[in-house]
Amino acid sequence: GAVVSQHPSRVICKSGTSVKIECRSLDFQATTMFWYRQFPKKSLMLMATSNEGSKATYEQGVEKDKFLINHASLTLSTLTVTSAHPEDSSFYICSARVSGTGGGGYTFGSGTRLTVV
Amino acid sequence: QQPVQSPQAVILREGEDAVINCSSSKALYSVHWYRQKHGEAPVFLMILLKGGEQKGHDKISASFNEKKQQSSLYLTASQLSYSGTYFCGTEQAGTYKYIFGTGTRLKVLA
Numbered sequence: 196g197a198v199v200s201q202h203p204s205r206v207i208c209k210s211g212t213s214v215k216i217e218c219r220s221l222d223f224q225a226t227t228m229f230w231y232r233q234f235p236k237k238s239l240m241l242m243a244t245s246n247e248g249s250k251a252t253y254e255q256g257v258e259k260d261k262f263l264i265n266h267a268s269l270t271l272s273t274l275t276v277t278s279a280h281p282e283d284s285s286f287y288i289c290s291a292r293v294s295g296t297g298g299g300g301y302t303f304g305s306g307t308r309l310t311v312v
Numbered sequence: 313q314q315p316v317q318s319p320q321a322v323i324l325r326e327g328e329d330a331v332i333n334c335s336s337s338k339a340l341y342s343v344h345w346y347r348q349k350h351g352e353a354p355v356f357l358m359i360l361l362k363g364g365e366q367k368g369h370d371k372i373s374a375s376f377n378e379k380k381q382q383s384s385l386y387l388t389a390s391q392l393s394y395s396g397t398y399f400c401g402t403e404q405a406g407t408y409k410y411i412f413g414t415g416t417r418l419k420v421l422a
Binding site: 227229231236237238239240241244286288290292301302303304305306308 | 314413414415
């Protein structure tokens with residue numbers, strides 16, 4: 196089945212540094228990827244929609260200069276958290292829509308738990 | 313804009329049934345259901361594409377009322393493995409966004 200590989204799975208960084216999270220579609224082309232953030236015991240909140248070859252579309256309240264999204268190819272989208280602060284600590288997940296496989300649906304990366312100290 | 317799920321949380325005994333509802337204020341193209349275990353990514357359960365569509369496998373089924381912009385997930389004869397947080401994922405008509413519902417925490421006790 197369609198697989199999205201997300202790395203790293205866990206990262207601890209110092210406040211003020213930047214962290215890059217990668218999502219790769221392994222056996223399909225992901226024209227569109229979605230990036231979500233999930234705080235403990237909360238739902239997944241859409242941060243931005245990433246389209247290959249164009250600028251990402253950010254949701255209201257999400258700082259585009261802080262959360263840099265790049266979707267340079269059909270198999271790779273990256274999220275860079277710049278100048279991270281403790282309040283950025285969260286679970287970040289990417290997702291891509293998969294058409295024509297098992298009735299359709301969205302496949303998710305395994306998630307990245309970011310801890311900013 | 314975020315679909316509201318009800319109940320927020322439910323505790324069951326093994327073998328009991330549960331219904332989880334997902335209600336949207338916007339017209340929906342499709343509804344997906346997921347189960348998420350703590351610390352893991354959501355696992356896809358099923359997709360409902362058409363109004364009135366019902367689907368199911370094993371003891372988990374779902375329905376989609378397009379007019380009411382609602383979907384329900386039915387869990388029958390619950391098992392311990394059903395414990396987790398359930399989310400509906402929705403494709404909102406007229407947009408390319410994929411939005412998750414507020415979530416329902418379900419715990420099945422032996």
